[in-house]
Amino acid sequence: MLLAVDAGNTNLVFAMVDETRTIRARWRIATDARRTADQYAVWLHQLLELEGFTRADVDAVIVATVVPRALHNLEVLSEKYFHVTPMIAGSATAPYGITLDVDEPGSVGADRALNAIAAHDRYPGDLILIDFGTATTFDVVDGDGAYKGGIIAPGINLSLDALVAAAAKLPRIAIEAPADTSVIGRTTEAQMLTGIYWGYIAMIEGLVSRLKAEIGRPVTVVATGGLATLFDQHTSAFDAIEPDLTIQGLALLAQKARP
Known part of the structure; x- marks a missing residue:
């Protein structure tokens, strides 16, 4: 095994x-x-x-x-x-086997390459992959499985930590889906949750829209990472959620690399 x-x-x-x-x-x-x-x-x-x-x-x-x-x-x-x-992963013992069509291929993180490998194996055509990790990344993969580049944004927990650290009177709050769709918070905690949660929804929808317009072809949007299901409650931006995309990429890579 x-x-x-x-x-x-x-x-x-x-x-x-x-x-x-x-x-x-x-x-x-x-x-x-x-x-x-x-x-x-x-x-x-x-x-x-x-x-x-x-x-x-x-x-x-x-x-x-x-x-x-x-x-x-x-x-x-x-x-x-x-x-x-x-x-x-990514070395001579387990090469990616995909084209990293960017200006600096060596700087592409292993997780992003593996997400591309796994998603291309499961979904046909052009892809946008959103990974909610330490950073929130948006990756573009074409129909041939080539990695074309993407976007790196601060992760939601990183953003919240920075906000709390920089503002002495703001409390630490848990990231959760709001109870309703109102964006007018009536307490400090509610206003912070609105800013973080709906701010990220707006970022996700806005960047996906811009990426789709630039790609100019039908695209499947796949989300991964622990917070994907949290945002999926209030946005239709995702076509699929794959919680274990990076592990799936590792398994696929190992299967190809093993004698």
């Missing part, structure tokens, strides 16, 4: 994926580049057992990371505790 590891700026996701590319289990831990392979192993060993797996069930490991400092300890984890050499 494949152990797929997606190391993002905020969280690392570990997933057990079977030969049909079905995710059998997944776990999330806060990203910390100082965490050692031994620490990962202790944590992961207990979670594997809780789901009925053992370390011996893992016969391949693939890693994608946008945090270079985290890579070494993940490689040691794979070698020392699973006895396999990990495939690294």
Whole structure:
């Protein structure tokens, strides 16, 4: 079975994926580049057992990371505790196999390339991919599966943290869908939620509209990331939601890369 590891700026996701590319289990831990392979192993060993797996069930490991400092300890984890050499997404061991049609292909994050691979495998034609992570990214993929570029905006939690940090009297609030569609808040907390939530809805709809106009062809909009379902309650901008798009991309990449 494949152990797929997606190391993002905020969280690392570990997933057990079977030969049909079905995710059998997944776990999330806060990203910390100082965490050692031994620490990962202790944590992961207990979670594997809780789901009925053992370390011996893992016969391949693939890693994608946008945090270079985290890579070494993940490689040691794979070698020392699973006895396999990990495939690294985007390297010679697991090349993307898609065209990165941008001015600086080397700067494209692994997660964005993997999202493009997975979405192109599932949906025909031109695509707009929206990933709600540490940053909110909008990526454009053409009908041939080539990555054409996109947009990077601050993530919603990052924006909220900056607002609270810069304004001494503003409280920390939870991100949630408003109870109604009114944009006139009558308390400080309601006004903050309106600004964050409906502000992001307006950004999503506005940028998707501009991207569609620039592409000039029918487009499927696919959203991923934990907050996608939250925004889907009050916008029709998304055609599909794929919560595990990056892991799906890793599974597809590993399937092509393995002998």
